[in-house]
Amino acid sequence: MSSADKCRPQLVVPMPSTATIPKAVFWIFLVIGQVLTAQVPLPPTSASGDRCDLSGQWNLDEQPATNATGNLVFETANSLLQHWANTRYRNGHTIVPGTVPVGTILYHGAIMGPHVPTALDWVATEPDHSMLFCMGEVKSGCLHVTFVVTRPMKVLYFDGSSAALFSEGSMDTQDLMAWSEMKPEWALNEYQRIEDLCKWGQKYGLNGFVRMQMNFEMMICNFTSHMEVVSSLNLETLHLKLKNGQPTEDLNTMHSTFELMHSASWREAYPGETQVILDYSGLVSFYDTALVPSLVPRRVGLERWDHRVAGISSEDMERVKDRLIQVLEQPPVTASGIDWKTVLRLVVDRYASRLDVMQYLLNTTLDDTHILLDHAEKVQRQLRTVLTPYTVLAAVPSYTSVTSDTQNSWAVPVFRECVTSHMSSISISARGTTLTPSERLLLQALQETTREICRVATRMWASGLTAGVDPFYPANKRPDADHIRTLMDEWKKDLRGLMSWLDWSVWVKCRPACNVEEICYLPTWPIGFFPPPYDFPESQNSARSQTMENTSLPDPNKGEWKRPQPKCIRRLGPYGF
Template sequence: MLTKLWKGLTGPSDIWCSKRPISLLQHWPNTRYRIGHTIVPGTKVPVGTLLYHGALTGPHLLTALEWVSVEPDHSIVFCQGPIETGCWHLTLKVTRPMKVLYFDGTSGAKIPEGTMDTQDLVVWSKMNPEWVGNEGKHIMDLCKWGQKSGVNGFLSEVMICDFTSHMEVVSFLNLESTRIGYSSPADLPEDLNNGLIYSRTSVHHVFEIMHSASWHEMYPGETRIMLDFSGLVSFYDTTLVPSLVPRCVGLDRWDHRVEGISSEDIERVQDRLAQALIRPPVTTSGIDWKTVLRVVMMQYLVNMTLDDRSIFRHAQQVQRRLRTVLLPYTVFAALPPNTSVTANATNSWAAPIFQECAILHTTSIAHGTTLMPSERLLLEAVRETTREICRVITKMWVSGMMTGVDPLYPREQHPKADHIHTLMGEWKEDVTQLMSWLDWSVWEMCYLPTWPFGFPGAEPPFQVQWDSASLWPDPNKGEWKRPQPKCIRRLEPYGL
């Protein structure tokens, strides 16, 4: 169904400034048309939803206003710390339904192209382009504005106003640092390519951020946020915002802005939104099982036929992917010293990492929650699937470390080619058996170039130097303004 909100502008024939499907909480449509025009109350972030936060200095609950992610792949990038002590990664569980407010478009993008205009109008009654990069000012004033309506947070990025309300800590893990970001690669071990590990690792982690976002590209989109469509407020509503009607005539959808709205229309939008927020919402309660089942993740490893000259490089690529999968669970205390990765009969040092991987997504559901018989059946299915995925991935990762192909645990000499061939054969068998058991098959992903990768003014760690076959838009050209979809491999090399 297409929304037809602009009509009858020039006589008998209808002309619409916007004709597009309802696509709230879906990544692709809101990336393709990143300047938002819709605000929707969220009836709740369901009980049991897990939220993640990295970049912590220690195991202390946040008291300031901050951001969280619904995917550990996103938050883990910000979990950075000294190589000697690792970093801290926080996992929270929602204990009471959270009331949120959703801004469509790419409303978390800090660019002066209109992505944050609707937020500015709601909280300040005017647009302040000079504050685009002032994250602290935005979240502070938004939370202050939302207090009177009981709003606990804001989206697209999840801005949390009070970490002591509606949530409890599931885990505070001291993890191995991601080792990407703002500093030079001097603290990383170097191979014969003199620092190439650092740039490849950075590109790999950037790709994984895009990959986690791709899980919500199309319908049903992000299912962990439930919106109250009866409270939707749109700047395409000609009755509510008539002053914007002439502002979009003759313009492509890419160029629509809420700039030029009248003060009277701003006041009407604010009044409508206030009414939607204070009335009793239509809510449901309990665990969102559809989401729990969708969150269980599998990383696919490609079959390779390799010669002795390239097999070591490919083995390192596979090992990096295994490391990325396990990174949210890689408890720092469990890691062996960098200089002494030694095999033993049980490799028991990896047991805590496997345990965290296997139980993190289900422990918060099992404890303190009353489940119906059908829900217990679903929980056991999720547990069994997650445990087997984590068992195989941990086993493969440990065997890579034992063989000496892990870039962060290098041996003085490269392992012999026949040892790597044996390792690759074991990996192939492990993955084949696991995929047969799971019966899943996805080998590519499609994406839209997304802020801030390749955008003008991007800051570290997003200033990665891409080659001529870059996955991202050239910041010196205008292609970032009208992004076009690309489909790529899910393994290095990413280009097709």
Template sequence: MLSTKKATFWLFFVVERVLTAQIPLSPDYHQVDPLQWDLDEPPAVNATGNLVFETANSLLQHWPSTRYRIGHTIVPGIVPVGTILYHGTITGPHMPTALDWVAVEPEHSMIFCNGTVETGYWHATFSVTRPMKVLYFDGNSAAKVSEGTMDTQDLVAWSEMKPEWFENELQRIQDLCKWGLQNGVDGFVSEIMICNFTSHMELISFSNVESLRLGDDNPADLPNDPNTIFEMMHSASWRENYPGETRIILDYSGLISFYDNDLVPSLVPRHVGVERWDHRVAGISPEDIERVKDRLAQVLKQPPVTASGIDWKTVLRFVVDRYASRLDMMQYLMNITLDDTPVLLDRARKVQRQLRTILAPYIILGTPPSRGSVEVNATNSWAAPVFQGCATTHTSTIGTRGILTPSERLLLQAVQETTREICRVTTRIWASGFIAGIDPLYPPDQDLDADHIRTLMGEWKEDIARLMSWLDWNVWVKCRPACGVEEMCYFPTWPFQGWDSASKLWLDLNEGDWKRPQPKCIRRLEPYGF
């Protein structure tokens, strides 16, 4: 048994350790260099962190890939064991033996089946038996148009852009698979190009099914049933937004981005000041092409253990989840006539509450100074610790979790640049609202100056609009007002970019609608149309 003296010592030791463990740990936000966290310093004009962020956050999602057709990202991935794939034969009742295409939905594969109303047609269903290594091209990379949708495939297959070959799909799959064989790649994802049908899949069924054509004996044509064509597009909409296509698992630690200024410096001047609709990979220098292909070869050879283990898909999505709806709400609150003073003040307070909610975890006790001292501090440098805390909390330890791959360092930089700008703008607006007496937790000593609030709200509206335009998150792009029960929200896309008099399908588009597509409500039931 312990002596009383020893027992007292151990009791004191244990209590001391418990109390020490309960001391709140707060980041040292007050030791901040205001020059490093300047609320008035926007991103550099050639910064591409926002573009890397949103393209990486949009991978395998149909909506953003349709909006921005020209892809700028290549990522290795795996089609897992047990995945069901479909193939509509174009040569009659014969199994493909080597190179061909499969789809992840039967609605897609069935429209390519060859047959007539009398004979029916043949449709195969497969199951993946071994993990299938694939290379994914983002954007609308299955669209056979000459406008750049296949730029990144051209680069891999031929080390140059060949837009005139946009319909030469047989040569494309042959040369991609030849390159893939040398680099351990089994297939390519736009649709899924399969390089060997016998190595990673087994046949589940090979069925002679009824034709989808309405009395059309020409097997070269697509089905002329409007419902069949529409339902193919409808099935694609199931993977419209996050999490996107979950039957393909991407390895973000091997991501290659043509917005990586260090990897492809020749594209930097082609992006600065150019709307994203008009960004092209074409124009990349031969030196950068070789650098990209060398990086790709390294990525495909590296074992998975070299990655940090960070779930980048979740890291990216967390940022969007945290800020997207609140930024959207603030933009809505500011969309008012500034002459209505009571409404103006009410909306200003509501905006300030949204900002405080965003920044609350980083407003350390004692951060907001007395207003008397703030009035002479035009730089708002007192709010720099809030800016820093907001911008660094979620990435400050990522670099300490082992060695990051070059792709992971690029993703980390993208998250840092994106959160920094979100936090800079929101902290800046919140600080100006605090000074003006709008913050409900710090009521003003006198009546608010309506003219000053009106000016602030005008500035805030521009700041939020500029931030949301810079972020350009696809989560904000939707049909407004929302579509009805018998409708779906749709982006004009290939191959349905024009009116088809045979199928009586809608799309009466002008050139602007095609080049800069905007969401539209279309009917899900006959008669199909806008």
């Protein structure tokens, strides 16, 4: 037996074979076994500080470090290529290499002309988006080109609303790659940006760059090397009527604008934009405190809305570019073979809805004692469900042995099993391989995130069991109302702190839910932005330039545009954003 195994409670309850006894007797035996093991004390902890002493690393009262970023790395990685989360937090902090597979269909709209694009231009992943740029005179119509990818395209993805053309942080990461500095005065200088990004990326075999605004788009460096034209059509224009870059109350204009946002909603949640396959083993994060230590003090005291890559030191910037070059020069295959996208998502799936329903139960105002106890028992059931796979038999104490244990140290094995179960699976999966620096960062983020979830869940569950509100182990005496209310107040504080720290966008939704004639919407650049005047770069003869010239820059310090909040908007006329 290993030293690690010796630290685990070792208890064997003899069970008869199900083949030799009636099923009803088997279940009775199981229940008796549960009751008996509830009275078995844990092995004594060592005062010598050996591995059996769990009071340090597994302290149920130890919160994450103030400057820890595991939660931020986790949620940004879990939200890649998802429209909702990257609309909510526009200032991206992650750059990831990826591939656009063969057979992917892409779209390009332009003013009617004699040629389809061959280099340095934009495509959309949905025709509802590209049609916005299909502009021209009523008589001549517009050009709409459909492409198919014929060879896998090597791309680089910038997270956040990286195609939102304003100077408050959304374009920081790509500006660093293009110019090695932020140039807020060039926020709308898209042609210089694509030219310099493609020039930089050519050295590393990049075919394009993936960004997001109203929907996902790609900056294409060469249209002839990896794509072929499926169709090139002279279409009727949408006849959009804009004022200061915003849709007017014209019904056709509002309908087209809504349908563009509607198409983005298909990619708002997991799995997001599936036409781009990201290589998580090459992920580079500006929340990586070992890689980018200069940004740590700049985030102190700031909400995530205000996090910027601006302010990075020149040394850290060079370190990021060196890491990214290493990533781009290696084969686009994960070193370990671990599917990090799924690993991260499984954690969210396992906990998000249960934490959400517990928050609902705890936020309900209750005066009736019976209903109060009912809600406490329901929360306790949810906590027990969360921890069931980790509730080792020897870790459930008798009530008399824990009433004076305010630290709930008897529950530490449950906490430990909850955390290490996630980590052990990764360790086994990666056996015999070497994790890349990106994978080690993701593993650390996974560990920090699951540790805090398991810590808070175990702490709450242990408190509920001790207080006598666990339906599985009913107390001899019903707890009084004041005791229950105190418990629920403590629970509410713990759960609020956990969910605020995790800050998962899956919890950001319209409450109450929208009706059938509505969809839930987060304010998205550039729809609805009304900023001060701005000097635009000289126009170039393209639909994109013409559209940009009519677009205003947002004031990022006002209301819902700084902190987007979900709201229901109509999906049928009359519209309104």
